[in-house]
Amino acid sequence: MAARTVYLACKSCNFITEMNVCPRCAGETTREWQGQVAILDFEKSEIAKKMGITANGIYALKVR
Numbered sequence: 146m147a148a149r150t151v152y153l154a155c156k157s158c159n160f161i162t163e164m165n166v167c168p169r170c171a172g173e174t175t176r177e178w179q180g181q182v183a184i185l186d187f188e189k190s191e192i193a194k195k196m197g198i199t200a201n202g203i204y205a206l207k208v209r
């Protein structure tokens with residue numbers, strides 16, 4: 146039986162990762178997050194602007 150990957154979200158930048166520490170900003174990650182958004186072109190994305198995202202990737206919409 147394959148273990149299911151647990152995805153974590155960074156508390157600082159909302160970046161979704163499998164690591165315990167955010168590979169992007171070295172912030173703490175948590176399992177307590179909801180929703181996800183793929184930012185493909187952060188320079189043109191209104192969501193990215195609102196969330197202060199400055200790189201493409203997948204982000205959690207809500208991190209506790």
Ligand SMILES: [Zn+2]
Pocket residue numbers: 155156157158159160167168169170171172
């Ligand atoms: Zn981060």
